[in-house]
Amino acid sequence: MPDLYGALDLGGTKLRAVVADLDGNVVGEIIRASEADEGPELVIGRMIETLEAASLEAGVAIPELRAVGVASPGALDLVHGLVQGAPQLPGWDGVPLAKILNERLGMPVLLENDANAAALGENRFGAGRGTRYLVYLTISTGVGGGIIIDGKVYHGVSGAAGELGHMCVWFNGPRCPCGKRGCLEAIASGMGLAWRAQDLVDAGEARGLERIKRERGELNADEVADAARAGDADAIRLFDEAGLYLGIALSNYINIFNPEMIVIGGGVAAGSGELFLPRAEETMRELAREEPLKYVRLQRAVLGDRSGPLGMIAALGDMVQEGGGHPSGTET
Numbered sequence: 001m002p003d004l005y006g007a008l009d010l011g012g013t014k015l016r017a018v019v020a021d022l023d024g025n026v027v028g029e030i031i032r033a034s035e036a037d038e039g040p041e042l043v044i045g046r047m048i049e050t051l052e053a054a055s056l057e058a059g060v061a062i063p064e065l066r067a068v069g070v071a072s073p074g075a076l077d078l079v080h081g082l083v084q085g086a087p088q089l090p091g092w093d094g095v096p097l098a099k100i101l102n103e104r105l106g107m108p109v110l111l112e113n114d115a116n117a118a119a120l121g122e123n124r125f126g127a128g129r130g131t132r133y134l135v136y137l138t139i140s141t142g143v144g145g146g147i148i149i150d151g152k153v154y155h156g157v158s159g160a161a162g163e164l165g166h167m168c169v170w171f172n173g174p175r176c177p178c179g180k181r182g183c184l185e186a187i188a189s190g191m192g193l194a195w196r197a198q199d200l201v202d203a204g205e206a207r208g209l210e211r212i213k214r215e216r217g218e219l220n221a222d223e224v225a226d227a228a229r230a231g232d233a234d235a236i237r238l239f240d241e242a243g244l245y246l247g248i249a250l251s252n253y254i255n256i257f258n259p260e261m262i263v264i265g266g267g268v269a270a271g272s273g274e275l276f277l278p279r280a281e282e283t284m285r286e287l288a289r290e291e292p293l294k295y296v297r298l299q300r301a302v303l304g305d306r307s308g309p310l311g312m313i314a315a316l317g318d319m320v321q322e323g324g325g326h327p328s329g330t331e332t
């Protein structure tokens, strides 16, 4: 049997544990509720249980795994292996997750931002297989991103690089969940679309959306998408603007990074992409410089929720090849 590795995807609602070999063949996979509101200590215990169950499915015990990679949301301090907290992970403020798991599991633990991990997953095992320069964007509740340069995640000095969803595309534009204004995430994410729809309803400017909110009790991106498909002019405009501003952002990524491929994943892109991705591509082609535009392909992600864990498997493979250590993790 080839050497097996573990990967954990820590999310606000779900934990996913994957056991795989370095070629990305998954031999064990378990998904459990994270119950993140119970705080880090209990969630970490649950992460280990989930990994144990995935190992069992793979026919091994945790100590037989060679190393474990963890994909975590939010800002990370990869220099010290800290999870710095994210809105979906209450109480995770400076938790030394890599060190804790290293001590409890007795093996090297590698920590990575979830969108960076997903970027690497799509690069090695998904839509971007064979590419060396790739930009990954996940459009779901928020907008996350990852940049692959010469086959490696670009981390920046502390691990905070690649927040492509917080590129400012609209000066003084709508408020963003990050606290700033006019970020791509404020306009083209599930939360951004819902907030903008709500703002229109609050201002008494969107009768159709107001009616939907009354009928369904809430107004999330799915409701706005349904309204757009049913011909509601305000909902159509919100998605059209999401496409326009996404296209502006894509053209900037192309001009800056000259990537071979841009991969777009995430639930909102998968479920409602037809409402805004065509406009985004059209705008991208209009605004990006000709030379880098010739080389870029725009693709949809193919790995779904497995992109993060498989990215961690790829990162562990790189760690092994480089002979052990990694600044973002711990060594035994």
Ligand SMILES: [Zn+2]
Binding pocket: 165, 166, 176, 177, 178, 179, 180, 181, 183, 185, 186
């Ligand atoms: Zn922002």
